[in-house]
Amino acid sequence: xxxxxxxxxxxxxxxxxxxxxxxxxxxxxxxxxxxxxxxxxxxxxxxxxxxxxxxxxxxxxxxxxxxxxxxxxxxxxxxxxxxxxxxxxxxxxxxxxxxxxxxxxxxxxxxxxxxxxxxxxxxxxxxxxxxxxxxxxxxxxxxxxxxxxxxxxxxxxxxxxxxxxxxxxxxxxxxxxxxxxxxxxxxxxxxxxxxxxxxxxxxxxxxxxxxxxxxxxxxxxxxxxxxxxxxxxxxxxxxxxxxxxxxxxxxxxxxxxxxxxxxxxxxxxxxxxxxxxxxxxxxxxxxxxxxxxxxxxxxxxxxxxxxxxxxxxxxxxxxxxxxxxxxxxxxxxxxxxxxxxxxxxxxxxxxxxxxxxxxxxxxxxxxxxxxxxxxxxxxxxxxxxxxxxxxxxxxxxxxxxxxxxxxxxxxxxxxxxxxxxxxxxxxxxxxxxxxxxxxxxxxxxxxxxxxxxxxxxxxxxxxxxxxxxxxx
Amino acid sequence: xxxxxxxxxxxxxxxxxxxxxxxxxxxxxxxxxxxxxxxxxxxxxxxxxxxxxxxxxxxxxxxxxxxxxxxxxxxxxxxxxxxxxxxxxxxxxxxxxxxxxxxxxxxxxxxxxxxxxxxxxxxxxxxxxxxxxxxxxxxxxxxxxxxxxxxxxxxxxxxxxxxxxxxxxxxxxxxxxxxxxxxxxxxxxxxxxxxxxxxxxxxxxxxxxxxxx
Numbered sequence: 001x002x003x004x005x006x007x008x009x010x011x012x013x014x015x016x017x018x019x020x021x022x023x024x025x026x027x028x029x030x031x032x033x034x035x036x037x038x039x040x041x042x043x044x045x046x047x048x049x050x051x052x053x054x055x056x057x058x059x060x061x062x063x064x065x066x067x068x069x070x071x072x073x074x075x076x077x078x079x080x081x082x083x084x085x086x087x088x089x090x091x092x093x094x095x096x097x098x099x100x101x102x103x104x105x106x107x108x109x110x111x112x113x114x115x116x117x118x119x120x121x122x123x124x125x126x127x128x129x130x131x132x133x134x135x136x137x138x139x140x141x142x143x144x145x146x147x148x149x150x151x152x153x154x155x156x157x158x159x160x161x162x163x164x165x166x167x168x169x170x171x172x173x174x175x176x177x178x179x180x181x182x183x184x185x186x187x188x189x190x191x192x193x194x195x196x197x198x199x200x201x202x203x204x205x206x207x208x209x210x211x212x213x214x215x216x217x218x219x220x221x222x223x224x225x226x227x228x229x230x231x232x233x234x235x236x237x238x239x240x241x242x243x244x245x246x247x248x249x250x251x252x253x254x255x256x257x258x259x260x261x262x263x264x265x266x267x268x269x270x271x272x273x274x275x276x277x278x279x280x281x282x283x284x285x286x287x288x289x290x291x292x293x294x295x296x297x298x299x300x301x302x303x304x305x306x307x308x309x310x311x312x313x314x315x316x317x318x319x320x321x322x323x324x325x326x327x328x329x330x331x332x333x334x335x336x337x338x339x340x341x342x343x344x345x346x347x348x349x350x351x352x353x354x355x356x357x358x359x360x361x362x363x364x365x366x367x368x369x370x371x372x373x374x375x376x377x378x379x380x381x382x383x384x385x386x387x388x389x390x391x392x393x394x395x396x397x398x399x400x401x402x403x404x405x406x407x408x409x410x411x412x413x414x415x416x417x418x419x420x421x422x423x424x425x426x427x428x429x430x431x432x433x434x435x436x437x438x439x440x441x442x443x444x445x446x447x448x449x450x451x452x453x454x455x456x457x458x459x460x461x462x463x464x465x466x467x468x469x470x471x472x
Numbered sequence: 473x474x475x476x477x478x479x480x481x482x483x484x485x486x487x488x489x490x491x492x493x494x495x496x497x498x499x500x501x502x503x504x505x506x507x508x509x510x511x512x513x514x515x516x517x518x519x520x521x522x523x524x525x526x527x528x529x530x531x532x533x534x535x536x537x538x539x540x541x542x543x544x545x546x547x548x549x550x551x552x553x554x555x556x557x558x559x560x561x562x563x564x565x566x567x568x569x570x571x572x573x574x575x576x577x578x579x580x581x582x583x584x585x586x587x588x589x590x591x592x593x594x595x596x597x598x599x600x601x602x603x604x605x606x607x608x609x610x611x612x613x614x615x616x617x618x619x620x621x622x623x624x625x626x627x628x629x630x631x632x633x634x635x636x637x638x639x640x641x642x643x644x645x646x647x648x649x650x651x652x653x654x655x656x657x658x659x660x661x662x663x664x665x666x667x668x669x670x671x672x673x674x675x676x677x678x679x680x681x682x683x684x685x
Binding site: 019021023025027029036037039040050053054064082085087091125127128133134148149150151153154156157160161165167200203204230233235256260261263264267299320321323324418419420440441442445 | 564657
């Protein structure tokens with residue numbers, strides 16, 4: 001019999017019931033909640049007079065709407081200037097209090113972006129199923145956990161039943177073999193992959209990242225990669241379990257201890273795809289081919305290298321893509337053939353569930369150290385992923401490096417990744433951003449986003465335009 | 473959830489690939505804690521010439537005359553025709569809520585992002601997958617004839633064209649059942665509560681660390 005993929009194993013471990021129509025009931029071990037996609041689900045529970053199935057499986061924290069200035073944060077919820085955001089954050093608190101769900105509230109040091117908080121707390125463990133009403137839940141797959149985003153109806157379904165009705169996905173392996181060049185990060189690897197397979201390349205698939213280059217990456221870098229699996233269309237990103245996974249998880253507040261730790265560690269060894277596992281599709285990537293990446297357009301697949309240019313219409317694969325290019329030139333205010341290094345920037349954002357962990361901040365600080373943000377940059381924000389990341393960074397003196405260089409050091413939250421709070425781009429402004437989506441209007445009405453790694457974003461802030469971080 | 477059986481309506485064409493959920497309903501409207509009222513802000517940045525605000529009156533805002541849904545011939549549209557990878561990006565269920573609230577009951581496209589596809593069925597919105605050539609042909613027919621309507625027959629799983637021609641489509645049996653009857657699938661899952669409890673007992677023995685309080 002053929003071996004199993006990691007996804008096959010996780011699927012079978014969580015199978016409650018298979019039905020004749022090809023659907024299955026899948027058990028959910030961890031449900032993460034935030035303020036934006038949960039209020040309607042809690043309301044649904046109340047209307048149907050239902051209670052959460054298993055309280056301890058849930059963990060909540062507000063992140064999308066929270067302000068990031070210390071002034072607004074000091075006075076708690078009342079300090080949130082935007083009344084609509086204030087209601088949403090308060091509603092999460094009220095719902096969690098009413099139903100008895102553990103929540104790291106805005107003033108709690110453990111608060112942060114839900115996809116940073118889960119792993120940081122050990123609330124995300126290998127072999128779990130993890131869901132959240134947020135597409136970037138794919139992040140948690142870095143722990144050999146089956147993790148994906150869900151809609152609000154499914155948030156309610158998980159709260160009420162601890163299960164989801166699912167269909168098995170296809171298995172896609174992205175194998176990155178070889179040695180990554182100096183200065184090449186997980187962000188560059190995943191953007192390169194999206195450039196190769198496209199934003200719909202992973203539709204219907206669980207996307208496992210494998211190969212020697214992936215094994216060499218840190219847990220933070222693997223989280224960055226799995227986080228953006230959804231930008232390649234895959235709900236699920238995965239990396240097999242290894243010593244790095246165990247080392248990261250050990251000792252975290254929600255992680256097993258003592259005898260249970262030994263028992264868990266033994267069980268987790270099997271959380272890898274078997275050598276003879278059968279994948280529906282395999283994409284081979286050579287690590288040596290990967291250069292620092294910069295997106296030029298309005299879809300993550302509109303990506304090129306730092307030494308590249310905005311593609312011309314001749315470089316489009318078909319009519320649909322040509323139409324997309326034309327729209328993107330216009331929206332982004334760029335001309336075909338323009339060099340990436342010639343794009344002038346207005347703002348820089350370092351943060352988001354993709355790149356706001358301690359390793360990301362260290363990489364950016366390394367570039368910023370002893371340098372100054374260019375005078376043409378209106379704002380350069382650094383927004384840590386959680387209160388604990390912030391504290392760790394401050395302990396290492398990273399905050400002082402950023403502030404001395406002219407960056408603003410903020411409180412944790414999603415911030416300018418999706419601009420639901422006050423942090424946003426102005427109309428027509430170009431931003432070097434470590435976030436995950438360069439869609440039209442994503443970072444603010446008329447805003448123009450370029451996705452890059454934290455080191456590339458810091459370097460761009462110093463230069464005022466994109467530069468090759470390897471040449472600094 | 474509104475049941476879906478047979479729907480006849482005007483088809484509005486959006487000739488564009490990778491329409492993302494940020495485009496369908498921009499983030500500022502996600503601050504609502506309700507699940508209705510998103511229709512006036514559907515495609516807000518494409519539809520209006522100014523920036524929309526949550527809880528604001530949209531009636532006096534300047535419309536973008538070039539945007540398809542503002543053109544007189546597509547008023548009252550119930551079917552949206554689009555290109556590949558429709559609904560990509562954010563998992564926000566506000567996207568199908570906005571489409572449904574606006575009056576759309578079905579979408580026709582060559583492919584969808586997985587989360588959006590799934591969310592649509594939970595809200596009485598039927599996403600139909602058709603081959604590229606068939607979608608191409610529909611774009612041509614919609615452009616050629618004003619007031620072009622299609623009938624979506626879910627029980628029979630066919631799309632009926634004005635010419636009488638029928639295009640069959642696939643739909644998952646369970647989702648079809650829920651949509652036809654307007655069923656809440658939580659109630660259905662809870663019928664299997666015993667199976668869920670039995671799973672938990674076994675799983676707790678194998679992996680007790682997952683059940684720490």
